[in-house]
Amino acid sequence: MMNFLHRLASPPHFYRISGRLLPWLGAAFALLLVAGLVGGLYLAPPDYQQGDSFRIMYIHVPSAWMSLFIYMVMAGAGLIVLVWRIKLAELVAVHSAPIGASFTFLALVTGSLWGKPMWGTWWVWDARLTSELILLFLYLGVIGLYNAIEDKRAAARAVAILALVGVVNIPIIHYSVVWWNTLHQGPTVTRFDKPAIATSMLIPLLIMALAFNLYYFIALLMRLRLALLEREAGARWVANLLAEEEA
Amino acid sequence: MTPARKKRLMLVGLMIFGVGVAVALALRAFNSNLMFFYSPTQVVAGEPPKGALFRVGGMVVKGSIQRPGGGMTVRFALTDNRNTITVQYTGILPDLFREGQGIVAKGRLRPDGVFVADEVLAKHDENYMPPEVAGILKKPKGMRTGP
Structure with a gap:
């Protein structure tokens, strides 16, 4: 197992395996996205x-x-960066941040659009909304910090520390609606007893969650492949790859 | 695992633990400031500062909505199933405002015990279901008011 992981983390192997995986992931993502959208926007009953x-x-x-999941991946990669110093983990941590920031932004904007007609306000400073906004700032901080440091390996270690410090925010976001009075409602799906949502509404939601997950992996893989080519531009495997493509 | 890696892992673990403890203590200290609203029971007990602007949250009591004067002013009773206070508000109410629904009102407490709100927000609950199912269930559900 460790052997396999070490081989996967070597750039040429990773580049080859991810290249073969991407079309399949893309097809699965397209299928799930269509199924989730049709199920959610058309088949599910109104509330x-x-x-x-x-x-x-x-x-x-x-x-x-x-937004929470990607942060956990980023922090996990950060831990690997600090302890095991694996190059690929540096790239995972760094390149997860823009994708995570986009999802956080999307969650905040869609929540705001929903909040105006339902709650009667675009924004309130309750614990859930505020902690999610802090998550967006953490992502932006990671992106800014990485770009501010010239030596990219040192930059990756700095980013790893910031990501690990910020991980304390993740349980706060999740439990904010339980620990404090908030305007945001409590958990619906991720609670210990039965989810408080009708099955016909829940299934499209889970499909959409899966589709978004696949999107993250696809976007991350594509970013990693590009970053690997850039970083290893002088290596022999890149030269061989280019020769193969030209032939 | 090599000793160097073990040491680094320990350091990272210590850092996360330290930050966690610091944040937990800070949040505990600011606990009451992080509450978005007071419950009617807390208001009756006199917890919110007198004369200050604060929010109160609870459920609108069924059959309590009155419109004295027939204008934009509305009066209703707000409860957390233990205590009830009267809320008065002038303005447009959000879509989800109705009897039995959770709401959060921002305003001041008048000396006569009436809470005069200048903002009313609807608090949506965590239940999602089709209209047919809601018609069958119709069970009253108490709103959670803090830990």
């Missing part, structure tokens, strides 16, 4: 109180989940 407005959650909720 008993919100009518059709609740359908924005098919973008909002998966985006919010992804």
